[in-house]
Amino acid sequence: MRYWLFKSEPNVWSWDDQVAKGDQGEEWDGIRNYQARNFMREMQIGDRGLFYHSNIGKEAVGVVEVCATVHPDSSTDDPRWECVDIRALYPLGRAVRLDEIKAEPRLAEMVLVNNSRLSVQPVSEDEWRVIHELAGSLAEA
DNA sequence: GCCAACGTTGGC
DNA sequence: GCCAACGTTGGC
Numbered sequence: 001m002r003y004w005l006f007k008s009e010p011n012v013w014s015w016d017d018q019v020a021k022g023d024q025g026e027e028w029d030g031i032r033n034y035q036a037r038n039f040m041r042e043m044q045i046g047d048r049g050l051f052y053h054s055n056i057g058k059e060a061v062g063v064v065e066v067c068a069t070v071h072p073d074s075s076t077d078d079p080r081w082e083c084v085d086i087r088a089l090y091p092l093g094r095a096v097r098l099d100e101i102k103a104e105p106r107l108a109e110m111v112l113v114n115n116s117r118l119s120v121q122p123v124s125e126d127e128w129r130v131i132h133e134l135a136g137s138l139a140e141a
Numbered sequence: 142g143c144c145a146a147c148g149t150t151g152g153c
Numbered sequence: 154g155c156c157a158a159c160g161t162t163g164g165c
Binding site: 007009032054055058098116117119 | 162163
């Protein structure tokens with residue numbers, strides 16, 4: 001199983017919106033960046049991801065699971081763009097803010113810190129554990 | 142609201 | 154295939 005991070009502006013699509021979709025999940029559509037799309041192509045069902053609020057909040061708020069592998073993005077006719085489906089699994093014990101992530105030496109290599117514009121990105125297993133530690137959540141939840 | 146960083150586009 | 158111009162993202 002691999003770990004990822006999904007960025008969303010909460011005024012457009014928030015964690016609460018994601019939770020409201022329930023177990024059926026929702027397309028992670030609208031990605032128009034090759035790097036991000038290529039990461040989605042690597043995703044497997046059951047992979048986990050952090051749900052991160054950009055712009056407003058700037059914090060990781062919950063954990064999602066990939067529930068459909070990559071398929072055409074229904075929000076465009078352009079065949080270049082594909083996406084996966086994700087569903088909400090559980091909220092973090094508390095939100096972990098970007099400034100905390102930047103202040104944590106063990107997270108200095110996170111893509112979020114070094115390439116803040118990439119909207120879908122991989123997270124290492126160590127980083128995954130540290131985020132959960134900061135959130136007061138069990139990584140195995 | 143500003144602007145730096147980055148990605149994409151298109152002319153050559 | 155280079156690179157200038159432009160558009161977008163996202164932190165501040």
